[in-house]
Amino acid sequence: MPTRPAIEEEFTTKKKRAQRILRTLRKLYPKAECALTYRDPFQLLIATILSAQSTDVTINKVTPILFKKYKTPKALADAPAQDVEKVIHATGFFRQKTKSIQGTARDIATNHGGEVPNTMEELVELRGVARKTANVVLGTGFGLNEGVVVDTHIGRLATRLGLTWSSKNDKDAVKIERDLMELYPRKEWTYLGHAIIFHGRAVCSARNPACTSCSIATNCPTAGSFEAD
Ligand code: SF4
Incomplete structure (x- = not known):
């Protein structure tokens, strides 16, 4: 050594x-980059919340089904919680995660016109979003080094x-x-x-x-x- x-x-x-x-x-x-698959900042945000205590492989299997079913923040926010829980069950802590992703989706639909905000201050105001998740969305989703x-x-x-x-x-x-x-x-x-x-x-x-x-x-x-x- x-x-x-x-x-x-x-x-x-x-x-x-x-x-x-x-x-x-x-x-x-x-070429180190985010291992989660996503199409836009909203999908990245939801995938990142779901990735807590789980693996990227599991999340990448679950999110295509989730986003096919619920295409917008409003659609996800308005879905029956039991339906969302079933889709994300494999990611673990599915009840708490359902609350988090539906709360975030509701905040985005209601307060941000359906678009994920691109500032740290606004992101950490969303339910279920702490600084770590906000950094993922800003850095990887928006290309902002905050x-x-x-x-x-x-x-x-x-x-x-x-x-x-x-x-x-x-x-x-x-x-x-x-x-x-x-x-x-x-x-x-x-x-x-x-x-x-x-x-x-x-x-x-x-x-x-x-x-x-x-x-x-x-x-x-x-x-x-x-x-x-
Ligand atoms: S970075 Fe990790 S694996 Fe590499 S020398 Fe340090 S402790 Fe060991």
């Missing part, structure tokens, strides 16, 4: 290391890679996002989230990170020191 960078480091040192990590990610995953998506996978890797001042036990998504935004230029924020997810899936899994074959190991302060999260 190569020498690891120190966990404690100056901001400028960390920033340079962060850039090296990004360069490697760009080489490894030049923040960095931080889910459990990105939080795990950011902590292992020492790209946050948040501790392992802290896992504060807002703090991790703020740290990543400080380390990386705005234009990289959306790509960074996708690339980190790709690396988590390919190499740095939760239970079994493959440090010995990881191309980022020389820039990772926790390389080879895995402890289960």
